[in-house]
Amino acid sequence: MKPIPFFDHRLMHDAISDELKGAFAEFLSGDMLILGDQVTAFEKEFGAYQSSAYAAGVNSGLDALILSLKALGIGAGDEVIVPANTYIATWNAIHLVGAIPVPVEPDVTTMNIHIDNILPAIKKRTKAIMPVHLYGLPCQMSHIMNVADAHDLYVIEDNAQAVGASVNGKKTGTWGYINATSFYPTKNLGALGDGGMVTSDDADLIARVKSLRNYGSAKRYVSKEIGLNSRLDELQAAMLRIKLRKLDLWLAERKQVAKQYLEGLKDVSEITLPVDDPNHTYHLFVIRCDDRDALAAHLDKQGISTLVHYPIPPHLQEAYRFLKYAPGSFPITESIANTCLSLPLYYGFKRADEVIEAIRGYYK
Ligand SMILES: Cc1ncc(COP(=O)(O)O)c(C=O)c1O
Numbered sequence: 001m002k003p004i005p006f007f008d009h010r011l012m013h014d015a016i017s018d019e020l021k022g023a024f025a026e027f028l029s030g031d032m033l034i035l036g037d038q039v040t041a042f043e044k045e046f047g048a049y050q051s052s053a054y055a056a057g058v059n060s061g062l063d064a065l066i067l068s069l070k071a072l073g074i075g076a077g078d079e080v081i082v083p084a085n086t087y088i089a090t091w092n093a094i095h096l097v098g099a100i101p102v103p104v105e106p107d108v109t110t111m112n113i114h115i116d117n118i119l120p121a122i123k124k125r126t127k128a129i130m131p132v133h134l135y136g137l138p139c140q141m142s143h144i145m146n147v148a149d150a151h152d153l154y155v156i157e158d159n160a161q162a163v164g165a166s167v168n169g170k171k172t173g174t175w176g177y178i179n180a181t182s183f184y185p186t187k188n189l190g191a192l193g194d195g196g197m198v199t200s201d202d203a204d205l206i207a208r209v210k211s212l213r214n215y216g217s218a219k220r221y222v223s224k225e226i227g228l229n230s231r232l233d234e235l236q237a238a239m240l241r242i243k244l245r246k247l248d249l250w251l252a253e254r255k256q257v258a259k260q261y262l263e264g265l266k267d268v269s270e271i272t273l274p275v276d277d278p279n280h281t282y283h284l285f286v287i288r289c290d291d292r293d294a295l296a297a298h299l300d301k302q303g304i305s306t307l308v309h310y311p312i313p314p315h316l317q318e319a320y321r322f323l324k325y326a327p328g329s330f331p332i333t334e335s336i337a338n339t340c341l342s343l344p345l346y347y348g349f350k351r352a353d354e355v356i357e358a359i360r361g362y363y364k
Pocket of ligand 1: 060061089090158160182183194195196
């Protein structure tokens with residue numbers, strides 16, 4: 001059997017190669033290589049797609065989070081409520097601005113932050129809640145916004161994994177006061193390298209992000225504050241403009257593959273499937289099972305690549321040892337880390353039936 005990779009960017013890029021090459025030619029003939037027309041146009045188009053008034057292209061999803069926090073003035077000694085069950089980038093952004101990540105357990109069914117766990121974590125120094133729409137499934141945003149409003153907290157959505165998703169007709173990444181996304185190549189909207197975006201309806205905040213992404217200078221060689229170099233490349237913006245036009249179509253195709261998995265595995269009692277929610281974008285199709293490592297090894301033997309998102313939760317990473325969490329601190333998160341397995345799912349992927357058959361064969 002021909003191996004099934006976990007991700008193959010070529011299927012997507014082959015399908016739009018003429019358009020990408022055309023955009024590259026346009027980029028080459030343009031005046032600017034950094035912060036030019038392509039970035040400006042993409043910020044406008046992405047903002048319109050999201051129904052966000054303002055957008056600032058940056059270098060990565062991590063930087064988008066860092067710059068969102070900085071623009072809000074969140075820093076030393078402030079606490080930010082964050083999912084225990086997330087990719088480490090969410091925590092890192094908080095730590096890197098000098099604030100403290102305050103983790104809370106997820107809902108075991110959705111694997112997203114559990115709203116009931118947010119309230120007890122709110123303390124005097126809490127400044128913000130940073131929900132993550134993990135694996136592409138939106139969090140319960142109306143509830144989160146109500147809690148935040150009642151306690152005068154900012155909400156910063158980490159929308160890295162859920163671009164294109166909506167809750168009650170409102171896009172994820174537009175609920176929070178300021179929101180961050182990633183264009184890492186495997187994401188729903190992936191660049192040909194790194195990239196990210198900050199969006200908000202607050203013009204001043206986005207102006208501050210635009211200054212902070214460029215050494216803290218809104219005017220050339222005049223720095224009002226200490227900023228980073230975190231500009232979205234013109235070239236990436238040009239490529240992302242092409243891809244944004246296809247995003248809804250690609251998300252619909254992604255859902256079709258997810259449906260195939262959900263249908264083909266629904267009676268395998270050893271497996272817990274992701275929730276079948278019409279708002280899910282299935283950035284990752286994550287199943288759970290007790291014998292995860294054995295199943296992954298079985299699939300690997302048949303040439304089917306899988307991944308684990310994520311095998312070690314942030315609180316058990318060596319990097320966060322100083323926060324003094326131990327195994328058992330967040331048992332739901334730890335149990336997800338020990339049982340989750342992501343199946344291949346990407347644009348142009350047509351071999352879900354083979355993956356289903358291999359999983360069913362393992363449990364027969
Ligand atoms: C939930 C989450 N937040 C933030 C990031 C950071 O994005 P990037 O890799 O573009 O820095 C990622 C992606 O890797 C992510 O999955």
